[in-house]
Amino acid sequence: MSSTAAAPEHQTVHTSVSARASRVRWFIAIACAVGLAINYIDRSAISVALPFMTEDFALSPAQQGLILSAFSWSYALMQIPAGRLIDRFGERLMFGASVLVWSLFTGLTAVASSFGVLMGLRLGLGVGEAGAYPSSAKTVSRWFPPRERARATSVYDSGARIGSAIATPVIATIIAVWGWRAVFVIAFVFGVLWTAGWWALYRHPEALRRVNDAELAVINEDRAVPTGAKEKPMALRQLLRYRTVWAMMLGFFCVNFMVTFFLTWFPSYLVNERGFDLLKLGIFGSIPPIAAIVGSWIGGLTGDYLLARGWSVTRVRKTCLVTGMLLCAVISLAAVAPEAWQALALMSVSYAAAAFTIVTIWCLPSDVAPTGTVASLGGTQNFFSNIGSALSPIVIGALYGATGSFQAPLVLAGGVAVAGALIFGLMLRRVEPLVKTPVTA
Template sequence: MTQAPLRTGPTRVRWLIIWVAFAGLTINYLDRASLSVALPFMGEDFHLSATQQGLVFAAFFWAYDLCQPVAGWYVDKVGPRRSFFLAAVWWSVFTAATSLARGFWSLVTMRFLLGVGESPAPSSAAKVVATWFPKHERGFATSIWDSGSRVGAVVALPVVTGIIALLNWHAVFVVIGAVGIVWAFVWWRIYRDPRQHPMANEAEIAHLEKGGARTAETDTADAQKIPWRSLFRYRTVLSMMFGFFCLNGVIYFFITFFPSYLVEERGFSLLDLGFYGSIPGLFAVLAGWSGGLLADRAIRRGASVTRVRKTVIVAGLCGGSLIMFAALVPEAWMALALLSVSYGSLTVAGTGIWALPADVAPSSKHVASIGGLQNFASNFAGIITPIVVGYLVDSTGSFVAPLLVIGALALIGALNYLLVMGKIEPLKLIATEPRPAGDPAT
């Protein structure tokens, strides 16, 4: 009996890892979006105005946002294996605990604690891409894990409405909390860094490092000297923070008030919401994957990273601004089509935005920190958008004004990336940067 030949080409462990990360982000967003789907049908237990609903949604983002800088630093400190595992356990526990809420303040408390637990998730995923993927594969890899947010929101509609129809709203949070606990232990079992992973061969590791994967082995001495606090001094980082704020200002409408918009403004029933309400999210997933693949292909063919990332982000934000026209068309199907194009375009922009931390980080120890900073700024939109949308709906009696406002915000974000952000490349040590004690001047 002859022995099978040993594999000489690169293994593909990185793709297994990114799909597991995708599953984690899907569960993460399922937990996050479940309340927005369930809340319109929780009227027997909660009698909340649109403004109160906005405050409940915002409670999550207060915690989620304020924890972002620390979460990014923590991911760089302990690595994505531990950070993602602990985050998933935490957010799953408080998702399940939401079933015990009995009033406005208990609901606010559960959402706040859920936000704390979910805060390390995106920086952990961005760190995984930086560690496990070369430059010309980051676009698609980023689109995979980032699409988990869309899939989670899409899955939330039929899953949550189905559980409510079969059982009650309390069961929704218990079931999806249990799913998150299971995923956490799967992640702990599967994830390792490349040189520690038993399934990755030397050919795959060489493929990663030659292609620009961000690992400790590829870091330069100067890059490692850049302290966390000095990241705020770089125009690139500040532009990333503001631009992502603009993107999330639109995206969080889909995560919070989108189901209520379809029910209250367009007259969707529970069945309509579960079926037709999934269309924008499904379109967004396909758009994001396509955008990531095309971006990687362009970089492999020699296009500069700066040109590719800016094209993807600016075009995506311009397409996202179409949300303002959804408020003006007379038919529900027209609004749904425009919302689908808007959400898909924003997703394409998001794949470029979340690839930026790996592109501009001065070293592997800065990737999640930069991701946390831009996510910190972006999620002020998660705090502001629900309150502004709720207030404008209560004041005007419709969703026209809020959709016009957030559509304009998308255009402002596009101008920021086009005109303010400079060349996309690893940040360099600023000449006046204080050196550690004992470090000789050069």
Template sequence: MQDSTIQTGPAAASADSGPAPADRPTRVRWFFIGLLVVGGVVNYLDRGTLGVANTTIAQDLHLNTIEMGVLLSAFAWPYAIANLPAGYLVDRFGAKAMYAWAAGLWSVITILTGFARSFSFLYAARVALGVAESPFFTSGLKVSQRWFHKEERSLPLSLINTGSQIANAIAPPLLTFLMLTMSWQGMFMVVGAFGLIVVGVWVKLYRNPTAAEEAAIKGLGEEAAAEQQAAKGSWGSLLRQKNTWFMVIGAFGIFYTVWVYLTWLPGYLHTSRGFSLTKTGWIGALPFLCGIVGVLTGGLISAWAIKRGVRTLTARKIPIVGGAVLAAAAVLPVAFVKSDVLSIALLCVGYFAAQIPIGVIWTLASDLAKPAQVASLGAIQNFGGFLGAALAPTVTGFILDATGNNYSLVFVVGGALLLVGATSYGVFVKDRRDS
């Protein structure tokens, strides 16, 4: 295959081989990003099932708010821990195999969740789901690293992350519709079955770039040499780097508040604001629709800044820090707002802003890690994020139990942690490669 003349990035290089279709890798790689967007939709629909159905399941299985908080956290703890080996495995075995196995397993688990009739069964299923879903975003990071030059990656990674936001936007009305028409058990089964279809498409169509395509995308110079050198680096060496820990802390602060939205927003709208279950489904979609725009905004801002000559690290920090600060400014006042309309408007702005950093956070991992350790660093960072994600539902459940379902402190804690995330990324993550 003669593809090496294709120009796909700033460092793309021409070779002496024969002519090739100049746009083939570009078309193919964006198609693969599209497959990952669909995968992200399925991934987050599976995660969102319990959040949308939590009040219905709680009534059906006679669960209190603390038990439901524990259930809503059951996914995030194992997901966070499993990210550590998942990143290494994606670096070791590649995105195609790891994503296929993971998506197949999480789809089967989702189907089986529809048979749950006890707290213990639901808890075990959510733990298993967390483990199974852990390779998804690291696989997307690896695909972007293989198919895109390092200066191009903020947009494809942001696009991959829009899949989760599309799912979050459609989950309240779609999953509520499924739940009301075929019970919450049927909702789990339908979502799981759709995931199996996605697995089949991925296995059939995805491939890694050829050597000629990879050379054209990345060039034969600095990045190729770095990749050979990185093969000698150990996974554990990432844990000895200061940036790794500040990225963990930063992701913790941002993801905490995101997961308050994902797990408790329907309950807040239903119990605190008094909306009906059907109305909650539609209103609950509004912040997540804004989140789709937020993810893309972050990637575009970062790419624009790089084109304007801004240093790569600074171009990543602008949307990460700016988004987290804006999100905090919107989330904190929700605790004191009486108007339903203003509350929903602030929640929409808060979630939009909280999603601005998400795709760029993953891009940052590809900027700071050696090429052979990109998925590993991304996974460690995601581990930190999902420690926050795991704590958010449980802490929220305890707060609500202690305050009689008053959400004021919930939003204060979320806003404060967003500022912690902004500070960690903005002040303490630095270019330490020469230090």
């Protein structure tokens, strides 16, 4: 892809193409997916490596919990600033900058020498990664019409699931061959390469010669303001007036509390609770993340299919959200599963349901906010959701340390998922533009 040197040339290209729409928008969604795959490999790397890093650092369970949690605290705190910056400076600049910053902190983890340094690097990783999902949501809102956004969201979100799935076997292999420090060096290199590609190739739809008039017409379907127009984002205090926004934040808090188990304590659960060695961890530990990839795809297909069948946006989104959250709750049953394969099966269903739900959650900012506010709203909901991510490893670590078992943490995670289903079912009344439904009305 290359940008157009002059507006007249771009116009000539558009008028010379056939009526069949080009499909550049799907390559853009795939580029976002690759960025999020790197995102999740980098944030998951320490989770897979941590059982083996403790030999060098002599970390207690409480210290491990703090290290796993540190990322989420800075990640959550930077969500709102990241969203505002993305809406102001654009997803091209800010997505690339985000990947570059987190890749730097990932690479520096290879030379960490103490618990304090690890904590600082994890905090830095969270700052960098804060822009990834809001940038992807902004990109999809700019490139896709409402009828395609669930599928487009599932494409980029599946990148995160793919990253989670390949992280365990790939990182376990690297550790076995070169040691845990090599993991972070390799992750750094891939992040820098993606950043260079994104900055070189990404532009807005109207600035790419490969986007023909027919595709631009698709992109601008049902859009009050053309994709190239500049819009002033809504203020944070204005967003927080809406019941819809609070439902988005609280519901996302619940799903992130549950799903963060898979990104933090899951490898330790398999090693310590189920007796897996490094080989088994690498093979079987990737099953739930693979199931999550499928869950993400199903979420996108289901949402767009139901819209095409004539369901209202409210009915589609609420059905997917409540159903997904209730299925997430089966993680509690893994606590009493007598066999490891049974626990893995239940966790696979739970993780797939979480991915199914998250696709719908990330459709909501585009559903209810103007284009100029999508990243700000995405960052706002992601801020609150990642408080759940930050609390999850600490609470789970404390319960595990107190009981010596993962049974209580798994039951708690399932209970939080049920609470999320209630929030989406009862608190999220309608999915419609925010200007129509202020809380104070």
